[in-house]
Amino acid sequence: xxxxxxxxxxxxxxxxxxxxxxxxxxxVKDAHLPAYRQAGFPVAALMxxxxxxxxxxxxxxxxxxxxxxVAEAVANAPKEAIFDVALPACMFAQTLRQLPDGAHVLIQKxxxxxxxxxxxxxxxxxxxxxxxxxxCQLRYAPFVVAARQIINSGAIGKLTDLEMxxxxxxxxxxxxxxYELPRVEILYHSVHYMDLIxxxxxxxxxxxxxxxxxPNSPRLxxxxxxxxxxxxxxxxxxxxxxxxxxxxxTIIMEYKSGVRAxxxxxxxxxxxxxxxxxxxxxxxxxxxxxxRLGLLMNYPKGVGDAFEYCVREEAANxxxxxxxxxxxxxxxxxxxxxPACNGTRKAAMRPCQLPSRMSSTRWNALKPLSRxxxxxxxxxxxxxx
Numbered sequence: 424x425x426x427x428x429x430x431x432x433x434x435x436x437x438x439x440x441x442x443x444x445x446x447x448x449x450x451v452k453d454a455h456l457p458a459y460r461q462a463g464f465p466v467a468a469l470m471x472x473x474x475x476x477x478x479x480x481x482x483x484x485x486x487x488x489x490x491x492x493v494a495e496a497v498a499n500a501p502k503e504a505i506f507d508v509a510l511p512a513c514m515f516a517q518t519l520r521q522l523p524d525g526a527h528v529l530i531q532k533x534x535x536x537x538x539x540x541x542x543x544x545x546x547x548x549x550x551x552x553x554x555x556x557x558x559c560q561l562r563y564a565p566f567v568v569a570a571r572q573i574i575n576s577g578a579i580g581k582l583t584d585l586e587m588x589x590x591x592x593x594x595x596x597x598x599x600x601x602y603e604l605p606r607v608e609i610l611y612h613s614v615h616y617m618d619l620i621x622x623x624x625x626x627x628x629x630x631x632x633x634x635x636x637x638p639n640s641p642r643l644x645x646x647x648x649x650x651x652x653x654x655x656x657x658x659x660x661x662x663x664x665x666x667x668x669x670x671x672x673t674i675i676m677e678y679k680s681g682v683r684a685x686x687x688x689x690x691x692x693x694x695x696x697x698x699x700x701x702x703x704x705x706x707x708x709x710x711x712x713x714x715r716l717g718l719l720m721n722y723p724k725g726v727g728d729a730f731e732y733c734v735r736e737e738a739a740n741x742x743x744x745x746x747x748x749x750x751x752x753x754x755x756x757x758x759x760x761x762p763a764c765n766g767t768r769k770a771a772m773r774p775c776q777l778p779s780r781m782s783s784t785r786w787n788a789l790k791p792l793s794r795x796x797x798x799x800x801x802x803x804x805x806x807x808x
Contacts (some may be wrong), residue, residue: 431565441501444511449469449597453723470496528555530556533610561620566714580709593690608669629677634669637691710734
């Protein structure tokens with residue numbers, strides 16, 4: 424089997440646009456700001472109601488302007504700014520209403536925490552003619568781009584299996600706002616994998632899912648709530664706060680083509696790194712592809728990504744020699760760039776050219792989740808037909 428030439432590096436825009444980030448939480452600190460800095464994209468301003476946190480990040484990443492309200496950030500935004508809205512999903516609607524008509528917006532996932540919120544977000548984007556997309560960006564990762572190239576070439580034959588498996592210890596304390604939510608794992612994590620599967624296989628004919636809490640999930644003593652615009656803060660006692668509502672999920676996506684598509688996520692593996700795993704696997708009639716998502720292991724530092732593929736040769740048994748390594752140990756600057764360059768490239772495109780428009784992939788990805796029937800601490804199985 425000959426080694427393939429794979430094109431997985433992101434295409435950078437010819438002209439970068441200034442970025443205004445709404446929110447200065449963990450995902451901005453660990454992902455967005457490093458990505459923009461390594462890609463050379465200018466961040467014009469940071470907005471967060473926690474002024475101290477925003478100033479600290481601004482100092483570290485040499486961002487010149489810091490604001491405490493959305494109104495201030497919008498009023499002082501440079502021309503042609505891209506608004507990166509990295510806030511809890513319940514704040515999306517009130518934030519989008521304050522953006523300029525026709526603005527370019529990259530919204531953190533999920534597209535709302537309920538179907539009602541998703542409809543409201545979609546309607547606001549339509550009314551204000553916002554060029555918006557939700558940041559379910561795994562489909563643009565370098566190892567996914569490489570896998571898609573191999574599959575489209577026909578090298579591994581007809582696709583028969585697509586599997587995502589995660590067994591790790593996730594530091595939920597980096598995202599304290601999640602503790603107050605009725606649903607966590609699927610909406611705020613596995614939605615990435617559902618969107619990825621849909622990018623390969625299209626809309627599922629049915630979905631079965633089970634999502635559960637874990638007794639060892641950390642608890643909150645109190646929660647601070649603060650208005651984005653009035654800066655008013657409340658301290659809500661939570662002496663008997665329950666654990667995170669869901670940190671383990673199993674999802675089966677049904678396809679009439681007969682492809683098996685599964686997602687298994689366990690964020691509560693507290694037993695060391697030896698048996699932790701985080702991988703995507705595609706299997707076909709002639710070969711297979713395996714990719715490790717290293718960032719999720721020892722998050723946020725990660726352990727490095729890996730990518731291997733095998734094309735079975737006639738009259739030969741697959742073995743280690745037939746598995747070819749490529750895109751192994753992707754440099755961090757490349758991994759960081761793909762969400763950033765995808766968002767910035769969108770600003771230079773007409774709305775009809777967007778690779779993942781708000782009204783298509785992100786909207787449809789949330790619809791099945793709205794059918795989930797929940798009981799306290801133990802959501803029941805749900806099925807969409």
